[in-house]
Amino acid sequence: MPRSQPPYTEEFRRQMVELVRAGQSPKALAKKYGPSGPSIRTWVRQAEQEEGVRADELIAAERDELKRLRKENRQLREEREILRKATVFFAAETDQK
Template sequence: MSRSQPPYTEEFRRQMVELVRAGHSPEVLAKEYGPSGPSIRNWVRQAEQEGEARADELTAAERDELKRLRKENRQLREEREILRKATIFFAAETDQK
């Protein structure tokens, strides 16, 4: 069974959600743009759920900072290891004299 109308694009759904959040009624939007009121309400509900799911994800700035901090941490570990080996080396040299 084929649909009489192709599915709405993600951009169109996003625009409907924004209009509902701006105060427009789903029923008024349904009459004006075509999808049913319940469909628009479902899109809004899905957008809210996705927003909650994404709330714990990192922003681009946070990802950049995390990348920078991991690099810095790796460098500090390498420097600490070099200093540890140097300490062992010089302690051994001092004991031999």
């Protein structure tokens, strides 16, 4: 289902984060500019993560690397399983001769 409005630009999000850091509440900004309060709080949290202020969550680069490593790990496990089955097959074939 299409969105009713296009997503907010990065510049707009940065401005909202700066306004929150300057002391304005997300709720007041939501009434004045349109995005919801929880969205603004999410943008602030994401900005803190990217800047390293919040150490409790992964930054985008770490999430991307983790996703890539999990995919690579899954592929390697599948390849290992294929090789194991091939070894069993050829060992059984060799024993028959």
